[in-house]
Amino acid sequence: MKKLLSGDEAIARGAYEYGCTFAAAYPGTPSTEILENIIPYKEIYAEWSSNEKVALEVALGASLAGARALVAMKHVGLNVAADPLFTAAYTGVNGGLVVVTADEPSLHSSQNEQDNRNVAPFAKIPMLEPSDSQEAKDLVGEAFRISEEFDTPVLLRITTRIAHAKGLVECSERQEVPIKEYKKDVAKYCMVPANAMKRRVFVEERTRRLAEFGETFPYNRIEWGDRSVGIITSGISYQYAKEVFGDGASCLKLTLTWPLPEKLIREFAAGVEKLYVIEELDPFLETQIKAMGIPVVGKEIVPNMYELSPEILRQKFFGAESAPNQVADLNLPTRPPVLCAGCPHRPVFYILKKLRVPVMGDIGCYGLGLQPPLEAVDTTICMGASVGMAHGFQKVGAWSGLDRRAVGVIGDSTFFHGGMPGVADMVFNKGGGVLLVLDNRTTAMTGHQPHPGSGITAKGEPTVEIKIEDVVRALGVEDVQTVDSYDLKAVEAAVRHALEYDGPSVVICRRACALLKGLPDLGKAVINQEKCTKCHACLRTGCPALVSHPDGSVTIDQTACNGCFVCGQVCPFGAIEKVGGGERG
Amino acid sequence: MAKVTNVLLVGVGGQGTILATRVLAGVLVEEGFDVKMSEVHGMSQRGGSVVTFVRYGDKVYSPLVERGTADLILAFEKLEALRYLPYLKPEGTLVVNDLALLPAPVLLGKAEYPYNALDILKQKVKDLVVVDAAKLAEEKAGNVRTQNIVLLGALAKRMDIPPGTWEKVVSENVPPKTVEANLKAFWAGWEA
Numbered sequence: 001m002k003k004l005l006s007g008d009e010a011i012a013r014g015a016y017e018y019g020c021t022f023a024a025a026y027p028g029t030p031s032t033e034i035l036e037n038i039i040p041y042k043e044i045y046a047e048w049s050s051n052e053k054v055a056l057e058v059a060l061g062a063s064l065a066g067a068r069a070l071v072a073m074k075h076v077g078l079n080v081a082a083d084p085l086f087t088a089a090y091t092g093v094n095g096g097l098v099v100v101t102a103d104e105p106s107l108h109s110s111q112n113e114q115d116n117r118n119v120a121p122f123a124k125i126p127m128l129e130p131s132d133s134q135e136a137k138d139l140v141g142e143a144f145r146i147s148e149e150f151d152t153p154v155l156l157r158i159t160t161r162i163a164h165a166k167g168l169v170e171c172s173e174r175q176e177v178p179i180k181e182y183k184k185d186v187a188k189y190c191m192v193p194a195n196a197m198k199r200r201v202f203v204e205e206r207t208r209r210l211a212e213f214g215e216t217f218p219y220n221r222i223e224w225g226d227r228s229v230g231i232i233t234s235g236i237s238y239q240y241a242k243e244v245f246g247d248g249a250s251c252l253k254l255t256l257t258w259p260l261p262e263k264l265i266r267e268f269a270a271g272v273e274k275l276y277v278i279e280e281l282d283p284f285l286e287t288q289i290k291a292m293g294i295p296v297v298g299k300e301i302v303p304n305m306y307e308l309s310p311e312i313l314r315q316k317f318f319g320a321e322s323a324p325n326q327v328a329d330l331n332l333p334t335r336p337p338v339l340c341a342g343c344p345h346r347p348v349f350y351i352l353k354k355l356r357v358p359v360m361g362d363i364g365c366y367g368l369g370l371q372p373p374l375e376a377v378d379t380t381i382c383m384g385a386s387v388g389m390a391h392g393f394q395k396v397g398a399w400s401g402l403d404r405r406a407v408g409v410i411g412d413s414t415f416f417h418g419g420m421p422g423v424a425d426m427v428f429n430k431g432g433g434v435l436l437v438l439d440n441r442t443t444a445m446t447g448h449q450p451h452p453g454s455g456i457t458a459k460g461e462p463t464v465e466i467k468i469e470d471v472v473r474a475l476g477v478e479d480v481q482t483v484d485s486y487d488l489k490a491v492e493a494a495v496r497h498a499l500e501y502d503g504p505s506v507v508i509c510r511r512a513c514a515l516l517k518g519l520p521d522l523g524k525a526v527i528n529q530e531k532c533t534k535c536h537a538c539l540r541t542g543c544p545a546l547v548s549h550p551d552g553s554v555t556i557d558q559t560a561c562n563g564c565f566v567c568g569q570v571c572p573f574g575a576i577e578k579v580g581g582g583e584r585g
Numbered sequence: 586m587a588k589v590t591n592v593l594l595v596g597v598g599g600q601g602t603i604l605a606t607r608v609l610a611g612v613l614v615e616e617g618f619d620v621k622m623s624e625v626h627g628m629s630q631r632g633g634s635v636v637t638f639v640r641y642g643d644k645v646y647s648p649l650v651e652r653g654t655a656d657l658i659l660a661f662e663k664l665e666a667l668r669y670l671p672y673l674k675p676e677g678t679l680v681v682n683d684l685a686l687l688p689a690p691v692l693l694g695k696a697e698y699p700y701n702a703l704d705i706l707k708q709k710v711k712d713l714v715v716v717d718a719a720k721l722a723e724e725k726a727g728n729v730r731t732q733n734i735v736l737l738g739a740l741a742k743r744m745d746i747p748p749g750t751w752e753k754v755v756s757e758n759v760p761p762k763t764v765e766a767n768l769k770a771f772w773a774g775w776e777a
């Protein structure tokens with residue numbers, strides 16, 4: 001039966017059909033929906049791990065225990081998981097192990113753009129690239145097969161337009177794959193130098209065999225057509241090439257894109273007059289094909305940044321003009337994403353802006369604290385960076401005598417992901433940095449997944465709720481405060497205290513994300529127009545429920561408002577009143 | 586190449602374009618077309634601008650719609666209708682909801698909303714359909730939450746797919762208690 005599935009959904013379906021019994025992931029756009037769609041299958045154990053490195057290690061453990069295991073992450077997640085990946089490449093697997101990396105050309109929702117195809121030769125593991133949802137599902141099966149046959153983790157590499165684009169997929173029944181026997185084998189699994197040196201040779205030998213395998217792997221295929229032009233391509237670029245050049249052009253569609261099938265490429269190159277490589281981001285195929293001594297045109301024409309599109313190919317290859325932009329001169333306002341009405345991060349940034357302290361930010365919804373009118377964030381690097389950076393920043397002050405106090409701001413999920421080692425470092429090295437943990441009880445940015453502090457598992461079972469207070473105290477932080485994020489005075493007092501405190505200090509700002517279900521009804525805020533002086537102090541919170549009108553008056557959108565009453569606390573005239581709702585729950 | 590029809594659904598994150606997209610997808614699959622759809626999730630959920638590309642026909646390769654090639658655009662909001670106008674074919678149809686949602690820069694007084702959006706659209710689009718979805722949902726379906734389906738009804742009329750298929754798929758995709766209201770909403774949009 002055919003279903004319309006996104007690439008992510010198709011990979012989840014593939015995990016189900018091809019006998020996967022174990023899945024782990026840490027959320028991240030555009031990979032999140034893979035595990036989300038695996039969770040409902042009762043045949044597959046699934047967990048949100050605390051970070052990608054852990055997810056891969058958990059999956060590797062499951063593979064050695066004999067299960068077919070799949071682990072999924074976004075492109076930057078693979079940086080975090082690189083350490084185990086590069087050595088799992090040596091140990092190989094027992095049950096098949098598939099590592100999905102979801103890259104994000106054009107960084108729709110990411111802090112950088114990276115082409116993780118480069119990881120395959122770097123780690124020396126085979127890589128498969130689907131071109132649509134059907135292939136995304138099928139290749140999960142192929143990846144498990146290759147993993148088990150060649151004793152290697154397999155990288156399944158997708159991009160946003162595969163992950164989040166839907167296409168028709170033929171779905172079948174599940175094939176049960178029994179859990180394999182586990183045999184202790186230190187020569188294979190204990191990568192001490194003497195053993196690893198031997199496995200190093202195995203890895204080279206395996207790569208040679210995989211390249212041979214690729215020559216006849218049916219998903220690497222030549223589509224002969226007009227021989228004047230030949231196109232070598234893979235992944236989503238294949239669809240764009242077909243769209244623009246039509247069915248008539250000769251095309252070598254590569255799917256096992258590392259190691260490459262050299263003979264097949266030579267055969268194709270010999271059969272066409274002019275050879276092009278069409279690929280998104282880095283000249284990954286191009287460089288390798290050129291190294292084979294085959295002349296080919298690629299990045300001279302095709303951009304090496306951002307997403308590709310049929311439109312871009314039409315311009316670059318045929319000089320086609322893009323369609324006229326009838327609204328170019330209208331200067332339309334942009335519509336950037338904003339912190340939601342009632343977001344618990346808003347009051348914290350409001351105070352940080354007021355205190356004019358440098359803020360070492362982190363990754364999550366609170367990254368939006370960068371935007372006007374809050375403009376409170378100084379840095380955004382990677383998950384967990386806030387703590388170390390605040391510590392380093394403060395240390396320069398301690399050394400030089402300059403005022404270099406800084407506040408690190410980290411979310412609860414990010415704290416468990418990558419924040420804890422930074423806290424240990426700061427305590428160990430006698431730092432005096434301040435860390436604010438914005439505990440909104442969830443991983444909000446990626447769609448509200450539970451984490452080790454949530455008290456609930458991916459499968460919805462109750463579990464231990466790890467308390468951030470307990471963790472930071474156990475790591476040696478003595479000055480630990482907890483405040484309600486909605487209480488502006490309390491937040492301000494706590495941050496002021498932490499900045500004065502001599503030694504590492506942590507403030508946990510706790511209040512559930514306004515989009516979580518089952519929250520207490522806080523009523524609504526309304527503006528008493530008789531008291532309002534149109535001073536616009538409330539607008540400086542940036543709450544999108546506050547609407548300013550051309551005549552200077554301000555009203556509150558009653559559907560959007562969640563009654564957090566942050567605006568009410570900043571109004572100097574007491575003009576904002578609370579209507580309905582229980583106690584400030 | 587065989588004919589492919591291109592549709593855009595545009596709106597604002599949180600406006601619930603998802604149900605409309607799901608129904609449209611269901612209808613196209615039901616009718617036996619090859620279908621590709623593409624959208625970008627993530628930040629868009631925090632009130633950003635959102636666009637879904639839908640392409641269907643005998644065989645579809647790219648999931649992206651190119652500028653100047655959309656046969657139909659369904660805009661859930663007026664500013665977004667203007668923003669994505671360059672995607673419309675000269676002879677294409679634009680169905681727009683008569684609704685203005687002010688983006689953050691406008692709320693902060695840093696930019697101006699094009700309150701004359703409908704006038705501009707009337708000048709630039711030959712086949713323009715303006716729908717007051719909130720009003721129709723309330724008056725004809727008795728349920729403001731059916732606005733999406735009203736808009737979908739207006740789109741459906743321009744798509745050459747039997748209404749029975751739409752009715753079937755709408756019914757399958759909304760909560761059982763709201764089927765009747767949603768079907769009324771669909772027809773209110775169809776006749777708009």
Ligand SMILES: Cc1ncc(C[n+]2csc(CCOP(=O)(O)OP(=O)(O)O)c2C)c(N)n1
Nearest residue numbers: 028077363364365411412413414443444445
């Ligand atoms: C290494 C890595 N993994 C995943 C992501 C994707 N990601 C961005 S923000 C975020 C979660 C943030 O959650 P939290 O810290 O609780 O902040 P919230 O969004 O709830 O405010 C994730 C998983 C990433 N950017 N980098």
Ligand code: SF4
Nearest residue numbers: 340343365444513514
């Ligand atoms: S989803 Fe939650 S944490 Fe994110 S901006 Fe909205 S209220 Fe804030």
Ligand code: SF4
Nearest residue numbers: 342543561562565567
């Ligand atoms: S109470 Fe004020 S700040 Fe909070 S959501 Fe309502 S309008 Fe926004």
